[in-house]
Amino acid sequence: MMDRVLRLLRPLLGIAAASALSVALALPAAAQDPKPAQKPAAKPAAKPAAPKAPVSSQPEDAAYGAYQRGLYLAAYKEASARAAAGPDAAAETLLGEIYAQGSGVPRSPAKAVEWYQKAIDHGSEQAAFSLAMMNLMGDGIPRDLKKAAQLLEVAAKKGNASAAYNLGLLYLQGEAMPQDFTLAAKWFRQAADAQVADAQYALSVLLRQGNGVPADKDAALKMLAAAAAQDHVTAQVEYAIAIFNGDGVPKDEAKAAALFKKAALAGNAIAQNRYARVLSAGRGAPQDKVRAAAWHMLSKAQGLGDPYLDDFVAKLTPEEQQKATALAHKWMGESRS
Template sequence: MRLLALALATSLTVAGAATAQTGAPNATAPAPSSLPSLTSPLPPRADGKPPDFAFGAYQRGNFLFALREAERRLDQNPRDAAAMTLIGVIYRDGAAEGKNDLEASRWFRLASNLGDPQAAYELGALLLEGANGVPKDRDAAKAQFERAAAQNQATALYNLGVMALDASDGRKPDFAAGAQFFLRSANAGGDDGAYSYGVMLREGKGVPQNLAEAARWLKRASDAGVIAGQVEYAIMLFNGEGAPKDETQAVAILRVAAAKGNPIAQNRLAHLYVDGVVVGRDLARAAAWNAFAKAGGLQDQGLDVATANLTPDERSRFTRIVRGTIGN
């Protein structure tokens, strides 16, 4: 299942300096990451039956067999929407035949018209992004997302929330609508919806500010592995906002997000090592995490200055830490 790489409105940005006076990290909330679809499971068939041979072959990476089996199913039942959706996914990803977005959109449209919510979502994704042979059409994409959302499809609900916050082309963000879409997505099982709803609760955008509820939703996103949620929940834990203050646990969560390549988490860990907050002061580790954050696009002159004059031993350890982290 794919999530569109759409950015949340800039008004969801968390204000603040890189560190608070206590050394507590602060962050800018990025949009949830895009997830690959090639090996992600499709939802169960709408008729409630267990996954069939086509689905199982797709899950095992035997895409050509999955395509042929789905085509066989359609020979038996020309209205098998789940088989149509699977064929569309295979063409969209170029998994068995050459990548063909136009052919994928044709299959998705057929399945969407038969009421398949996953197909409606996938067609909406192609229309919103614009693809080879598929003209970009925001209004048509929204209509497909709405069709999928009517059946409680979590990613369609999430993307409707993002679209509600879209301020491009002179649009006025609708924070209330966005918050409700994110809540519905979260309640339908969407962890990125949980993250986004938690951010809006924390900021009081579209809903009354409620730090305790924000922390609850962000914890769910964090526990589910949403990296942005891990960063935001760790910050709330560190500062004791909406949840009991727990600096040790906050740092542990930041480490997880940093190891996954999140530059905000890497930057905050670097500050903690410079300041000696929770972790011991260690300029070699601070320099290493700062280097990773900079490679991810997050510049921090203060960290550059703080780690500019490493001793020979610190420089040696810096090299070992970097090499050990990247596996060289």
């Protein structure tokens, strides 16, 4: 896949698209949202969505109610009694979760697998997703991507949005099965329609590139905006760049600056750099030389250099430089606390 370089539309600020030209599958020990990109033009990290605690469809479910209140032993006893009384997919799923997490009982991946499989046999899509994630992550059992893919498809076909997203990632990566951008886009779209922010972002990348789907810049920007609205940090940065430049959306420097600030506060190095440039020039936000320098220091501490901002900081008075340094140190200290 060929990278493309987008023209700098604002030379003064250097607000250029940190273009996401592919989505890479990462498999961390625990995963929710992708980590912010740490340098320009980085490939956005797409992570599997970790399983959440199972949710029962039964009203006033005593076992699930106890589990959600942290009364794990009571939940275990209630779920065990129900599972023993006859097929009960919800109770079996909960027992799988209890053993997988070691909630109130010794952690036992083997028993978790056993209970999840019973629940799957009785129609639980949540159990299929949870067992898929155990296989995907190698959580207490040998990692088996093919088994994970099979289980994810079972859950996704029953409407599990997180399963659809993760299945899309596997098709995108092409390790468990042949790489297939069309199927990746299909499953991402299902998850995106269910408001999974990671899927919205991943689909926006495919729509922008025309991989697996016809290239559609407008649709890509809509997906990007939807993910940004759900606080997907990388999407916020890329959407802010588009808004600042008026690239496919109405130009709004103030709105872009607000998004850069939000993503900068979340620790994204690119956003910190862009917000520093915004403040240095007073574009979209009032000029603030000290804060511009402080944001630049934070971004630079993450490895994102910027000769323009280096020169900007060098021209500040010694007093301004001291204030910026103190402010940057304060922010770094707060982020670690």
